Amino acid sequence: MLPFFLKSAELSPPNWLKRATPKATFTYDPTVFCAGLPTCGPLQVSYANWADPTNTWFAVALQAIGLAKNPLGFNSGFLSGGAYTTETISPQAVRSSSESSYLAEALQWTQIKVYNRTLASKILISSGKATGVSVSTGGTSYTLTARKEVILSAGTFHS
Structure with missing residues (x-):
């Protein structure tokens, strides 16, 4: 790093x-x-x-x-x-x-997509590779999946 x-x-x-x-x-x-x-x-x-x-x-x-x-x-x-x-x-x-x-x-x-005010709860791993993220926005939970790569960027204080 x-x-x-x-x-x-x-x-x-x-x-x-x-x-x-x-x-x-x-x-x-x-x-x-x-x-x-x-x-x-x-x-x-x-x-x-x-x-x-x-x-x-x-x-x-x-x-x-x-x-x-x-x-x-x-x-x-x-x-x-x-x-x-x-x-x-x-x-x-x-x-x-x-x-x-x-x-x-x-x-x-x-083609990056940004999900503001969204809390990630779990990175989904399949065969050692990140394939998605379990998230929630405004109390609604859902799963985001990706074909190429998952980039999770999060701050310390919900930023």
Whole structure:
């Protein structure tokens, strides 16, 4: 998965002039996204121009319980401590999403079908191959089947 993650997004460095809180500076690893690759992915990733002033106190609280600052950020693969996280945002402070980066284009040149507000409950497997998905929309349960491939994309919070 890591090679796909690395080339899925383009990282823009933080805009230090626009970050409102002087103590909200940090270090990060600029090589995490698409470094050394010929092209970067369409998803724009950066750090917010505004930092909540309470974050500096949150860092103090983490240190008080023995968790240090994460020097390179969570995208480096080291998940312990505290760090500012990247957001899907363009250098112009416009939200970048998988829909605007990938899906909008795919809908123009594929026969992909998207089922919004649909909850997947089970992936149907036959002879070791995914052949469909049991789903429900608005309380109605049904089965979606596919001849070629099943792509199940789901978020953490019903997204």
